[in-house]
Amino acid sequence: MPGSLLMAAPDAVAHAPVLADEIAELLAPRPGETVVDCTFGAGGHARVLSADLGPNGLYIAIDQDPDVRAHFATFAQNAACDTRFVRANFADALAGLDAEGVRADVVLMDLGLSSMQIDRPERGFSYSRQAPLDMRMDPGRDRSAADVVATASEADLTRWMREYGEERYARGIAKGIVRRRAEQPITTTADLVEVVKAAVPTAALFAGGHPAKRVFQALRIVVNEELDVLEEGLDEAFALLAPGGRLGVICFHSLEDRMVKRFMRDRVRGCICPPGMPVCGCGRQSAAAAITTRAVKPSPEEIDVNPRAHSARFRAIVRRAGG
Ligand SMILES: C[S@@+](CC[C@H](N)C(=O)[O-])C[C@H]1O[C@@H](n2cnc3c(N)ncnc32)[C@H](O)[C@@H]1O
Structure with missing residues (x-):
């Protein structure tokens, strides 16, 4: 690959x-x-x-x-x-x-x-399980994935998704995150999956695995540095x-x-x-x-x-x- x-x-x-x-x-x-x-x-x-x-x-x-x-x-x-x-x-x-x-x-x-870690829903690593959006391998870390999603700039979110996730629709998803968090906080894995699904073209929902896979990977890399x-x-x-x-x-x-x-x-x-x-x-x-x-x-x-x-x-x- x-x-x-x-x-x-x-x-x-x-x-x-x-x-x-x-x-x-x-x-x-x-x-x-x-x-x-x-x-x-x-x-x-x-x-x-x-x-x-x-x-x-x-x-x-x-x-x-x-x-x-x-x-x-x-x-x-x-x-x-x-x-x-x-x-x-x-x-x-x-x-x-x-x-x-x-x-x-x-x-x-x-x-x-x-x-x-993936199989424990409460850790928030899995895009296919409803859980708090956490993703910290060390729960003592300051920032969870929910904190990152709540505070990062649209430019940083776009860059991380591009660089760490090779996400093709990084810009649209980052815009979707910023729009959604202005209305209500993104606190669960399901909230984030919903934003991703709304931001990518319909065809991309059914091609290349789960549509949120690359976004979750990028966030995990950021959260755990x-x-x-x-x-x-x-x-x-x-x-x-x-x-x-x-x-x-x-x-x-x-x-x-x-x-x-x-x-x-x-x-x-x-x-x-x-x-x-x-x-x-x-x-x-x-x-x-x-x-x-x-x-x-x-x-x-x-x-x-x-x-x-x-x-x-x-x-x-x-x-x-x-x-
Ligand atoms: C792929 S698993 C290792 C599996 C292990 N080799 C085995 O055979 O069971 C990765 C493990 O490393 C830990 N880990 C990942 N990055 C780490 C880091 N930077 N410092 C310490 N532990 C880390 C994770 O918490 C996880 O438990």
């Missing part, structure tokens, strides 16, 4: 960890190592990546969603290694671990929403890696994947002298080597069993000694 946003669709089997075998093989956690899982969710990857850590290994689970604690408790009870949970967004959590002097042998990010946290989180994750440490990221949409690809390419790149220089003048050394030369995608068999996996892209690098 080049150039278009990739969607993580809700479904009943979405707890299945995406690309689990490939990731375990490529990140290869070894006995006694420390793994930092930035997006613990239901602990699906945790079960696979902790399997070989042994009693001297440590699995650090991060998630900003407080509901994840229950999944972590079950995981910790059954794990053969030491475990620890940090509830925070991963940029802040990684910075905190770095300040403590923790060094990671493996860092994994599995970006986006979990099926538990997902791109800013990822940009910061990648730097923090790399800084935390021990020499030989591996960083792997699973993305579900193209904006994130582009950011991750650029970040990893930059770490792998050495000399940045202009082409044609007889000898290197910059002296820049590459800080990492690629583990994946191009994005790893799920097999058709995995997509059959777990349709949520279909848009997943996995990339990984390994930090060089002195990198």
Whole structure:
């Protein structure tokens, strides 16, 4: 799906960890190592990546969603290694671990929403369920989606829907939001879906999936500041890696994947002298080597069993000694 946003669709089997075998093989956690899982969710990857850590290994689970604690408790009870949970967004959590002097042998990010979040109507992520328009992965965040929709300018709403949702009718929908909120507040998922349906041409209501899908995605990215946290989180994750440490990221949409690809390419790149220089003048050394030369995608068999996996892209690098 080049150039278009990739969607993580809700479904009943979405707890299945995406690309689990490939990731375990490529990140290869070894006995006694420390793994930092930035997006613990239901602990699906945790079960696979902790399997070989042994009693001297440590699995650090991060998630900003407080509901994840229950999944972590079950995981910790059954794990053969030491475990620890940090509830925070991963940029802040990684910075905190770095300040403590923790060094990671493996860092994994599995970006986006979990099926538990999508399937709980009260969280407001689902356009097909009536609920308060919330969308905060961390309920302690200041602004819910309803607050964003109530206060953002028409220009910002248009831009976000275009950039983060690739919504073709962004301008009309933003106008519809501004018109509607002047009459009565938009406080539920159903209110927003109604505005979107009224703003798009009739033909668009029946083509390309649910008409509010892209608007909900854009708002979710804004509410959770997902791109800013990822940009910061990648730097923090790399800084935390021990020499030989591996960083792997699973993305579900193209904006994130582009950011991750650029970040990893930059770490792998050495000399940045202009082409044609007889000898290197910059002296820049590459800080990492690629583990994946191009994005790893799920097999058709995995997509059959777990349709949520279909848009997943996995990339990984390994930090060089002195990198
Ligand atoms: C796709 S799910 C992860 C699923 C997990 N790998 C598994 O196998 O069960 C993403 C999880 O990461 C959390 N999350 C997303 N972005 C985050 C961030 N910036 N900081 C901390 N947690 C985040 C979400 O709350 C959600 O629980």
